[in-house]
Amino acid sequence: MKALLIAEYRDGKLLGGNNELMAFAEKIGAESTMFLVGNESALPAYSGKLYLADGNECGEYNPSVHKDLILKVVEKEQPELVVFSHSSYGWDLAPRVAYAMQAAQVSEVVDVVDSMPVVPVCNAKLRRNVKVTTAKAVYTLQAGAFSAAEEPTGTPEVEKLNKDSEGKIVFEGYEEAEKGGVDLSKSEVIVSAGRGVGKPENIEMVAALAEALKGDYGASRPVVDAEWVEHNRQVGTTGQTVSPKLYVACGVSGAIQHLAGMKKSEFVVAINTDKDAPIGEVADVLVVADLKQFVPALTEKVKSL
Amino acid sequence: MKILVCIKQVPDMESKFKVNSENTWYDSGDLAWRMNEYDEYAVEQAVQLKEQQGDADLTVLCIGPDRVKETMKKALAMGCDRGAHLQDDESHKREPLEIASIIAEYARDKEFDVVFTGMQSQDRGSGQVGVLLGEILDMSCVTTVIEFGFEAGEIKVKRELEGGVKAKVKTTTPAVLTCQLGLNTPRYPTLPNIMKAKKKELLSSPAADLLKVDSRQNTQTMYFPEKKGVGLVLEGEIADLTDELIKILKEKTGVLA
Ligand SMILES: Cc1cc2nc3c(=O)[nH]c(=O)nc-3n(C[C@H](O)[C@H](O)[C@H](O)COP(=O)(O)OP(=O)(O)OC[C@H]3O[C@@H](n4cnc5c(N)ncnc54)[C@H](O)[C@@H]3O)c2cc1C
Ligand SMILES: Nc1ncnc2c1ncn2[C@@H]1O[C@H](COP(=O)(O)O)[C@@H](O)[C@H]1O
Numbered sequence: 001m002k003a004l005l006i007a008e009y010r011d012g013k014l015l016g017g018n019n020e021l022m023a024f025a026e027k028i029g030a031e032s033t034m035f036l037v038g039n040e041s042a043l044p045a046y047s048g049k050l051y052l053a054d055g056n057e058c059g060e061y062n063p064s065v066h067k068d069l070i071l072k073v074v075e076k077e078q079p080e081l082v083v084f085s086h087s088s089y090g091w092d093l094a095p096r097v098a099y100a101m102q103a104a105q106v107s108e109v110v111d112v113v114d115s116m117p118v119v120p121v122c123n124a125k126l127r128r129n130v131k132v133t134t135a136k137a138v139y140t141l142q143a144g145a146f147s148a149a150e151e152p153t154g155t156p157e158v159e160k161l162n163k164d165s166e167g168k169i170v171f172e173g174y175e176e177a178e179k180g181g182v183d184l185s186k187s188e189v190i191v192s193a194g195r196g197v198g199k200p201e202n203i204e205m206v207a208a209l210a211e212a213l214k215g216d217y218g219a220s221r222p223v224v225d226a227e228w229v230e231h232n233r234q235v236g237t238t239g240q241t242v243s244p245k246l247y248v249a250c251g252v253s254g255a256i257q258h259l260a261g262m263k264k265s266e267f268v269v270a271i272n273t274d275k276d277a278p279i280g281e282v283a284d285v286l287v288v289a290d291l292k293q294f295v296p297a298l299t300e301k302v303k304s305l
Numbered sequence: 306m307k308i309l310v311c312i313k314q315v316p317d318m319e320s321k322f323k324v325n326s327e328n329t330w331y332d333s334g335d336l337a338w339r340m341n342e343y344d345e346y347a348v349e350q351a352v353q354l355k356e357q358q359g360d361a362d363l364t365v366l367c368i369g370p371d372r373v374k375e376t377m378k379k380a381l382a383m384g385c386d387r388g389a390h391l392q393d394d395e396s397h398k399r400e401p402l403e404i405a406s407i408i409a410e411y412a413r414d415k416e417f418d419v420v421f422t423g424m425q426s427q428d429r430g431s432g433q434v435g436v437l438l439g440e441i442l443d444m445s446c447v448t449t450v451i452e453f454g455f456e457a458g459e460i461k462v463k464r465e466l467e468g469g470v471k472a473k474v475k476t477t478t479p480a481v482l483t484c485q486l487g488l489n490t491p492r493y494p495t496l497p498n499i500m501k502a503k504k505k506e507l508l509s510s511p512a513a514d515l516l517k518v519d520s521r522q523n524t525q526t527m528y529f530p531e532k533k534g535v536g537l538v539l540e541g542e543i544a545d546l547t548d549e550l551i552k553i554l555k556e557k558t559g560v561l562a
Contacts, residue, residue, distance in 0.1 A: 094433075107430065174466075282536075
């Protein structure tokens with residue numbers, strides 16, 4: 001089995017998912033080559049062949065140009081599998097490459113069982129094993145699903161590629177994440193409000209518990225999108241990554257993008273009416289209760305200690 | 306301007322799911338159905354663009370069994386002009402390429418300037434349909450859009466990247482945009498608009514007539530993941546639960562020390 005691994009680079013830096021691609025190739029016993037639109041000054045620690053196109057010349061986001069470059073490598077290497085990270089880069093590019101290759105595309109692979117990719121369904125409540133019926137396939141890998149035991153080492157053998165197409169999309173640069181306000185990455189206790197809080201007034205009870213525990217309050221994305229809580233308190237892939245001693249998730253279902261931001265917490269308590277909520281997978285304690293009753297009651301007792 | 310918005314009907318994610326008798330999908334009985342969350346943002350953006358343009362025509366499209374018409378009515382009440390229901394009792398089995406191909410055949414001669422989809426569906430979650438649609442129809446496609454603007458024939462959007470970073474991108478029509486959470490604030494249909502929506506065109510036609518590709522993948526088995534959680538589950542009276550939790554926090558964390 002031959003796999004082409006699509007590495008990622010942004011704004012002068014390699015991204016972390018690249019190591020997971022290598023770990024995946026190793027797990028399935030594939031022979032691999034790598035592709036990167038990036039820069040010679042930041043090469044992945046990879047001992048294999050790397051096809052490199054220049055990020056300044058190709059644009060860091062220019063899907064059709066990147067697609068054409070990948071297809072050139074596919075033509076040359078004839079891999080059975082092209083593997084991306086399931087990231088804003090990967091999920092944008094993978095279907096384009098798969099369509100051109102007339103290959104099946106399987107998104108957000110979390111495991112491989114009997115050579116079948118396994119993917120989550122319904123917010124990870126269910127899983128399915130996928131049977132690919134084409135000779136070639138394109139996968140995107142869920143962040144964190146495949147990790148290497150050790151940091152990879154090595155220096156790639158580089159072959160340069162030049163772009164020979166222009167895209168219809170013009171990339172005009174990056175806008176940095178909003179800074180300022182609370183820095184949850186330093187908090188020792190975080191109590192987070194999820195959509196289960198139901199209405200903006202109930203944020204107060206979550207904030208009150210956080211205060212009673214001498215910590216800060218955070219939130220899941222829908223609560224931030226609804227503007228009940230400011231963005232710098234959002235926990236997850238598109239918010240803060242936190243590692244407190246205690247994380248209390250109130251009415252948070254535990255979507256992968258939320259877990260990615262808080263799974264390094266030392267101790268996790270989840271309060272949820274749904275006993276099967278995926279947050280249960282990372283919680284040390286799952287309290288099955290209505291947060292509107294449980295949270296104020298807990299706050300009172302903690303205050304009276 | 307002609308605008309298309311594609312929506313999917315999905316179960317409420319807090320439902321108690323069961324696997325169907327073939328072990329290939331969740332059982333569709335006893336579920337509450339709603340509009341895919343990402344698609345609510347797509348509908349809202351489509352309606353806003355229509356309002357900005359004035360003389361635009363906005364179609365909402367959905368592939369699925371008859372029950373999806375309920376969800377389509379919500380989109381009509383939010384401001385879409387007409388509904389195209391592509392009837393398909395087997396839509397849950399269709400892989401993203403098949404869904405994209407059906408939409409593409411529907412759209413092929415209709416000259417839509419802008420197509421909105423959600424960035425992913427909450428159940429299948431492949432995040433592929435919008436991008437594949439763009440590839441099939443050779444339209445430019447930008448994914449994960451959290452800010453959308455249209456001026457002087459130019460589409461200016463921001464894509465959301467990891468860590469809250471955004472990429473500023475522009476392109477021209479015709480284009481497909483896949484919408485991310487937080488793009489806008491989806492409106493609630495008002496009662497008068499719900500009444501008005503009842504009179505809007507909502508035509509059903511068979512999706513199978515538009516399916517021009519073979520599937521490239523299927524579901525071998527669907528199942529509940531093994532519970533890895535070694536955590537403790539507490540159930541019971543609130544007063545007991547709070548006491549129990551405080552005891553655990555004292556023992557296991559330094560927080561209440
Ligand atoms: C590219 C991308 C990036 C994303 N980035 C992030 C991110 O950074 N952070 C993030 O959080 N999400 C992110 N998301 C969204 C994520 O996929 C989920 O949609 C989101 O985390 C769900 O938030 P939630 O758990 O609060 O809401 P829901 O999933 O709606 O869950 C609500 C929970 O509350 C429970 N509940 C309801 N009522 C009560 C009650 N009275 N008492 C107790 N429990 C109750 C329910 O059982 C349910 O489990 C991202 C998504 C994408 C596609
Ligand atoms: N059955 C369907 N009918 C109409 N649009 C759909 C359907 N399935 C998916 N879509 C659209 O494609 C997007 C991405 O879906 P998916 O590729 O399944 O994650 C959704 O947000 C919808 O906009």
